[in-house]
Amino acid sequence: MGVLFLFITSGSHVYAKSTGLLGILASNDIGQNAKNVTLRGTVLDESGKPVAGATVIEAGTKGQNGTASDGDGKFSISLSPESSISIKCIGYEPKNVDVNGKNDIAITLKEESTSLNEVVLVGYGVQKKATLTGSVASIKGETLSKIGQPSLKANMLGSVPGIRFQQTNGEPGDDGGTFDIRGFGNPLTIIDGIERPFSQIDPNEIESISILKDASASVYGFRGANGVLIIQTKQGANAKPKISYSYNYGLQAPVKNLQMMDAYSYAYYRNEALLNGGGIAQYSNEELEKYRTGSDPVNYPSTDWYAETVRKAAPKQQHNLNISGGSDQLKYFFSFGYLNQEGILKSTQNFDRYNFRSNITAKMSERLSAEVGLGGRMENRKYPYYLGDQGVALFTAIKSNAPNQSVYANNNPDYYNNSDNNQLNPVAMLDRNLTGHKDRRDLEFNSQIALTYKIMKGLSAKALVAFDFTNVTKSNFKREVNLFSYNNITQKYDKIVKVAVGQMYQQDTLNYRTTQQYSLNYAKSFNEKHNFSVLALMELKEANNGGMSAIKTYSVTTGIDELSKGDPNGVIAEGNSDQYKYIGYVGRLNYDYAGKYLLEASFRYDGSYKTSPLHRWGFFPAVSGGWRASEEEFIKDALPNLTNLKFRASWGKIGDDAGLDASQFMSGWKYPIGSYILGGASDGSTTITKGLSKANLANPGIFWYKVQTTNLGVDASMWNNKLTLEFDYFYRKTTGKFAKRLTSIPTSFGSEMPFENLNSDDNRGFELSLGTVQKVGEVRFQIKGNVAYSRAKSLYKEQAAPANQYLNYRNNTVNRFSNTTWGYVYTGQFQSYEEIYNSPIQDGKGNSTLRPGDLKYQDINGDGSITDLDQKVVGKGSFPDVNYGLSLNTSWKGLDLNVLFQGACNYTQTLNAVKSPFRGPGEGNGFQVWEDRWHKADYTDLNSEWIAGNFPSLRIDGNENNGRTSSYWMTNAYYVRLKSIELGYTLPKSLLEKTGIGNVRVYANAYNPLTVTNVKYTDPEAVEGWMSFYYPQLKVFSFGINITL
Amino acid sequence: MKKMKKISYILASLLVLFMSSCDDLGVKITDRFAEDKVWNDEKLIVAALANLYDGLELEHNSSYFEMWDVHNVSLTTTCDEGSGAYQAGPLGTSDIVTAYFDAEWFGKWKATYEKVYACNMFIKKLEESSLDENLKPAYLAEARFLRAFQYFTLVKRYGGVPLITAPQEYNSIADLAVLQVPRDKEQVIWQFIVDELSASVADLPAKRLPLYRSRITRYGAYALQSRAALYAGSIAKYGTLQLDGNICGVVATEADKFFAIAATAADSVINSGKYALYEKYADKSENYRNLFIEKGNNGEYIFWKEFSVPDKAHSWDLLNVPFSFVQNGYGCGQTPTLDLIQAYENIDGTRGTLNIKDNAGNLIKYDSPLDLFKDKDPRLKGSFYLPYDACRGKIVEIRRGIYDESKAGALRFVSSTNPKATYGIGASMMTILGKDGVWDTGDVGKTGFYTKKFSDETVTTIAYNQSSAPWPVFRLAEIYLNKSEAAFELNKSDEALNALNMVRARAGIRSLNVGELTMDRIRNERRVELAYENHRHWDLKRWRTATTVMANFETDALYPWYVWADGKFVFTTAKAPKPNKVFLERNYYVRITDADMGSNPRLGQNNPGY
Secondary structure: OHHHHHHHHOOOOOOOOOHHHHHHHHOOOOOOOOOOEEEEEEEEEOOOOEOOOOEEEEOOOOOOOEEEOOOOOEEEEEEOOOOEEEEEOOOEOOEEEEOOOOOEEEEEEOEOOOOOOOEEEEOOEEEEHHHOOOOEEEEEHHHHHHHOOOOHHHHHOOOOOOEEEOOOOOOOOOOOOOEEEOOOOOOEEEEOOEEOOOOOOOHHHEEEEEEEOOHHHHHHOOOOOOOEEEEEEOOOOOOOOEEEEEEEEEEEEEOOOOOEOOHHHHHHHHHHHHHHOOOOOOOOHHHHHHHHHOOOOOOOOOOOHHHHHEOOOEEEEEEEEEEEEEOOOEEEEEEEEEEEEEOOEOOOOEEEEEEEEEEEEEEOOOOEEEEEEEEEEEEEEEEEOOOOOOOHHHHHHHHHOOOOOOOEHHHOOOOEEOOOOOOOOHHHHOOHHHHEEEEEEEEEEEEEEEEEEEEEOOEEEEEEEEEEEEEEEEEEEEOOEEEEEEEOOOOEEEEEEEEOOEEEEEEEEEEEEEEEEEEEEEEEEEOOOEEEEEEEEEEEEEEEEEEEEEEEEEOOOOOOOOHHHOOOOOOEEEEEEEEEEEEEEEEEEEEEEOOOEEEEEEEEEEEEOOOOHHHOEEEEEEEEEEEEHHHOHHHHHHOOOEEEEEEEEEEEEEEEOOOOOOOOOOOOEEOOOOEEEEEOOOOOOOEEEEOOEEOOOOOOOOOOEEEEEEEEEEEEEEOOOOEEEEEEEEEEEEEEEEEEOOOOOOOOOOOOOOEEEEEEEEEEEEEEEEEEEEEEOOEEEEEEEEEEEEEEEEEEOOOOOOOOHHHHHHHOOOOOEOOEEEEEOEEEEOOOHHHHHOOOEOOOOOOOOOOOOOEEEOOOOOOOEOOHHHOEEEEEOOOOOEEEEEEEEEEEOOEEEEEEEEEEEEEEEEOHHHOOOEOOOOOOOEEHHHHOEOEEOOOOOOOOOEEOOOEOOOOEOEOHHHHOOEHHHEEEEEEEEEEEEEEEEEOOHHHHHHHOOOEEEEEEEEEEEEEEEOOOOOOOOOOOOOOOOOOOOEEEEEEEEEEEO | OHHHHHHHHHHHHHHHHHHHOOOOOOOOOOOEEOHHHOOOOHHHHHHHHHHHHHOOOOOOOOOOHHHHHHHOOOOOOOOOOEEOOOOOOOOOOOOHHHHHHOOHHHOOHHHHHHHHHHHHHHHHHHHHOOOOOOOHHHHHHHHHHHHHHHHHHHHHHHOOOOOOOOOOOOOOHHHHHHHOOOOOOHHHHHHHHHHHHHHHHOOOOOOOOHHHOOOOOHHHHHHHHHHHHHHHHHHHHHOOOEOOOOOEOOOHHHHHHHHHHHHHHHHHHHOOOOOOOOOOOOOHHHHHHHHOOOOOOOOOEEEEEOOEOOOEOEOHHHHHOOHHHOOOOOOOOOEEOHHHHHHOOEOOOOOOOOOOEOOOOOEOOEOOHHHHHOOEOHHHHHHEEOOOOEEOOEEOOOOOEEEOOOOOHHHHEEOOOOOOOEEOOHHHOEEOOEOOEOOOOOOOOOOOOEEOOOOOOOOOOOOOOOEOOOEEEEEHHHHHHHHHHHHHHOOOHHHHHHHHHHHHHHHOOOOOOHHHOOHHHHHHHHHHHOOOOOOHHHHHHHOOOHHHHOOOEOOEEEEEEEEOOOOOEEEEEEEOOOOOEOOOHHHHOOOOOHHHHHHOHHHOOOOOOO
16 A cells, blocks of 8 residues: 555655545445444544544454544544454554444544654655665654744754754845755755745645755756755645634844944044054043033934844734645645744834645546646845845944944934945935835746546556746835035034935846656555566756846936836846756666665656757766665564664765856857947947957866765664664765866966866765654653764865965865865964064064054964964864754643754854954944953053953054954854744643634744854854844744634 | 546657657857857947957056955055055054055956957957958957057066967867967067057058047057057166066167157157147136046047946046045045145246245245145146135035144144034134044045046036046157157157147146256156056156155145134145055066966066065
């Protein structure tokens, strides 16, 4: 049965858990027998929730007398009063119950924790976890919806090993940041069998996600080289309609708030910094006093720009309504979701998302069935004009604006103060009505239809056609902006033009994709020992991308934000289109001997449009095998507590053409490249001529790069799954990566080089998960921990022979791990001028620019001066080598608690933003942390003694010596985050009985409430480079309710 | 039976779909023209030319924008002409030698050779094409001019470089040795430029229609020849031969030959009758100023680069507008040094040192700050915003403070570091500092002046890519000055004087007589007439005077003070808070980067001193 089930559903669509199986079984009801009684019963899980779709079969009827539980877990069956029934449901342990003449019975099924019968999504099909030979992790949809973040990437983090994601900012609607599997680069994402964008899908629509991490991804050909995420959406069930509604309301706040100086500190420390640099003080003592006391708030204000622009908390809410059910012939699942996330800025910043999905399956006859899937979403992002860049512009302005500037000129709210010569006033920046907006709408529409035909026993054919489109519309309207400066003498508001002419940018892109899949599945068992299944599939993918954009200037003061309302001149219109096309042929054979010895062999013969017509097709084989040692009698005898022990190995070869243009195999002339004004009309006006330029040299031999992946794994469980273990080791080698010969060809050659298959690198790592499921009294708990390690190394890099040994040491990356940071080795702070004078020269100026407290570096080559030659590897890269997660799920009666920790270590966090005390250039503000600095007891007295501090002494533009990339600014970082903690309570049935409501659960959730890290001053996941010049990560406290009718 | 039919339908349709999808994987290539489409189509040939023009390093006024962000760097701020407002000063520690002259950003090796390849390819493809043979010579001459200009860009930086005059071919890495061309002598490169231009002039048109007015003409080629030969002559005369095989430098005995070529080429332009010094406004300052703002053909420009807002614009106004006129950051990018201000003579031909003290050593009071400059060369006011000059309907208020004679000694000079600080009470209250400076911190101009040349007050959006004042590559005044200098080097004083006085007369200052003519005066004339046009940097280099002028060059400032008692003004001078400029001997040639050196082991040594 399992094999049959497997074959029906291998294709892109999987009837998850119960539905497919039931469809067949439920129709097998036989006629009533006179001597029979009617037994009515309810199937519940351990938490008291009804279990739909459990099969109930009378013993001894060989499945001829059976039924299934409905949406409320209820069933009725007519049987002999002396018999017994067996109740089975995927995901639960099977149970046998004696009828003993009862008419009414309540059955509690025990959930299978790491059930070996669990079915896992694999490429173009499903497999039982027990006989799986590849490295595949899976996550259930409900786990994702418990985290409850808008981005699916964030929801996936931490629960399984190998998924890596660095959430670099918290801007609403932003799901950027590095996301990959095992450090391989952009993974392929498949939704219901088709390649589709996934990050904004509603978790409530998801049945489960599989992550193919090894050669099991080879069947996907090009684009599958970096691993594959397979998402399966929910399907209907043979049950009466089940209506579920969930609602969640949360409050978001920054994980870390910026601490800038107030006006008094700012003025005081600026004075000190100026004097330290040999300059003169900028603020007199009287002025300092006015800042300190706040006695003259108009002329001597103190503004906390961060507090003026960032809210304490911002709301977020989510609704989802879904209905599922069906009959033997027709099953349906409908879902509608709505998300609204406000930004944490004091402005209109909004992310709205509407998701819908409709999956319908119809069984027209015993042989023919059809599936129709429709999914769509609309994402609306509304940002003020100077946002939408992960907050860089605003947070830079917050630091560039001095705290001794006021928000409003003369504190008159009608006039925004021109608080900074360079940047806009941050408060004005957030005023949509003043500065304009940056709005964006994304539409994603997915549709597919599949027909499956059972040709004969074991053989079926399937045709799947999908049509998708993505439409992105951007409307960026920059308004003319005037700020004001109050002139105390004339008592007038002087207008300062910051943006003299407005501008509207509108972009519309459309992306159409079609996918066709035709497949044949065959499954057969011989002697109940030899189990075969075969897949043959053809896939054709095509896409057409196109887009138009236009820019118009607006010189009307209050422009209407429609393109047609702009100026007649200064119009720019752009339009572009391109296509892609792939064809692949897939073959796969699965064989197992009595579920003990497992073998899988597959290939994909794949064609890409990107390479020259001579080299279009590639053959990508993969093979994997497994041995279920626990099925051997001698092991069963020796280790009776061993529930499962499986050894796995896989190897596969795959090609990847990512990053290649479709034209590298030809040369020709590119147009337009640059432009020039060759003249114009005699009135002095100009005509722009666009340029034509020789394209790169042709490389007719270009082909995809090759990736070989080897994976070794062990799965084990003991004491009936009370302890489970999974371990994987992988090694992956990439050869023929695209690179241009840039340094090995003389730079006087002058032609643009083509891409060639030149470089290689490799990647190795391991993953380990350990888990336990226990029940102690009424308390059930499950703990799962995982850790993953991955590191890449360069094996060959096209480069010129280094001119000398030092340059070889410095620049030759071959045979080195790629994630390293070079810098100076910090050895301590200078304690005195004496030490400065007796130390190697660090500033190229006889150490004359150094002060006590400045950073001292190791003179590695011992030449008496600190130069470039004294750098070495002082840290790891900015992305962690090691990622780990720990989840804990426990329930007691109606209460449940779900906790997820996530963390990472072995990476370098560089405090670039803090390197300079003040945000330069200009009059930018400083960080409060710099108050702990070396300084003179009295800054006005040159001879007063130095007092030690953590940071070097203040200098107005920073100090080149102190700002060098050195181990002082680096942290070999780690962090552990309490990513999510959720406490839920399911109302007792007795309360709900009369209301007709099936199930009610209320919960409270905290996301990111706690972080333990050794990274100071900034978030541990902040991207190196702009550090705190970005939209901070968020923590969220939310409450929600799930209701099932 | 029915079912069998169904099966066959399904199988048949599957088969059809299998077959139909086996078509080829080709897609439409939209990013390029195929080779055979281009070279018979004159419109595409002109497009290819546009790309070659676009690849010229014309060193126009904001072409160093990338470095501007970091160090306020331009050719002006790296010589004695000007200083950036936010140029790391003694308050910072940026080392000017490493920041400017040794820095790799200034090298143009790889980028220029890409353009050389483009020129070579253009010439090859055009020669091979089936285009009408009568049309070819003019295009070929134009491409040879453009290639000569690229070599001019290289030789003035690096000295001798590999001379590549046909597109090299590369089929596999086995061809590598052929591509590794060694450096030729500097002298060979100069000679190549001069010869190529001689060979091109006949085929170049003497005049262009307005539609093509900024393409090169015969006289544009002569203009480059005059400048290149003048450079080569100076290097022969003042430089030394360096490196193995004399890769850098020109043999001294070649000096006169090159000066003669420079003079003759200049004469070809001057005597062509196609150009005249711009004299459209009666007011000499206004006239000089408008010369650099007028769009189209102004009659003086021989070869120039045009701009158009917003697609092909520059950012001069954004980068240089006086402090209080800044809208979107930047501004004050290049402010003239007091040294340059005083290099402008007085109208009567006397030295231009500013009279801030009388003979007794007392400060002279002026009714208006502008009165200090009223006898100066009109070009000064045409080139710079002087204290209290008019700008965009307002005043460029440059004031260091208040001079209160009621106080004693140094206390009379009341200044502040806070632009909002005020002096006095009631109706007479005023801010101590002017709204446009001068104070010592932040972005405000530090020298007491701002830049007016190329500044277009009709530009209302002072933002990135909003300016379109054309950039003179060659203009007649330079050709007169080339002629004057070359002739003087050849001891032809009369010719030198005549050419020089043409420029002085147009400027509105007294003509010199032959007895007054010295090389210093010719060079000073060049300094002021061509100020801020990115000549000075190269002139100081070819004269080999940069090491002297910038041995430790102090940027000085002029500080105007408002006299509290009577509303008049007095002035003081001081060293601006800027690092001193140091130009080292090795900086006469630019360092070839490690990447460029490493890519070609046959390049031999790097330039002297590196």
